[in-house]
Amino acid sequence: MSCFQLLSISESLPRRASKGVPLSQLEGVSSGQPMLNEVIPLILRAGTLIAAEAARPGGPRGEEDKADIDLEVEILLRERLLRLQAGDFWGEETGSALTGARYCWVVDPNDGTSDFLAGWSGSAISVGLLRDSEPVVGVVYAPTSPRGPDCISWESGMTGLLRNDIQIFPDLSARQLDAATVVFVSTAAKETLIYSAEPDRSVAALRLR
DSSP: OOHHHHHGGGGGGSSSSTTOOEEEHHHIIIIIIIIHHHHHHHHHHHHHHHHHHTTTTOOOOHHHHHHEHHHHHHHHHHHHHHEEEESEEETTTEEEEOOOOOOEEEEEEEEEEHHHTTSSSSEEEEEEEEEEEEEEEEEETTTTTSSSSSSEETTTTTTSSEEETTTEOOOOTTOOOOOOOOOOOGGGGGGGOOOEETTTEEEEEOOOO
8 A cells, every 4th residue: 555545545534443552552663663653753744844834924835736835845855764764766846866776765745735725724745665666654644634633654564554643444345435425536626527437446526515
């Protein structure tokens, strides 16, 4: 599961699962997920920059789908993530430096820039680490979601996911969409009805209101 897949299911997961276990009580996280322990605090700190930009008098700097804060956050993340694990880097704002290294960081510093600039909350920092082209770490953090800061993370070897320091065990394998299901797509869906389909799975993207 990549960090971008984590983002796509975030609205389906509970904020505090009944089976949740605090991060401090997870033996696997404290000893078995050392990279995640380093990455999460870094992304939370970057999130404070986005939150401050969202609250800036006069609104965030930028226009259309380009915000000044996106580049600033990515430069910060690029430098510090590569200190944690040297390798290649692919970024939404600063571009790619691909040499065929075993590890590669993949970063979108502010997924949802257009909506962010329009004053909508919920944009997210998305960070993934690939090893031999396979995801081994994923963190998605929305510092200004309508329900408050929201961080979903995963590292290879973990059982379940972490959501806001709580271990959760989502199982969407048997979930079926029906006429009562609301599928969150984007704010643009208020204007346009979109249909998409995946192999062996039909997905109706409903108009958001």
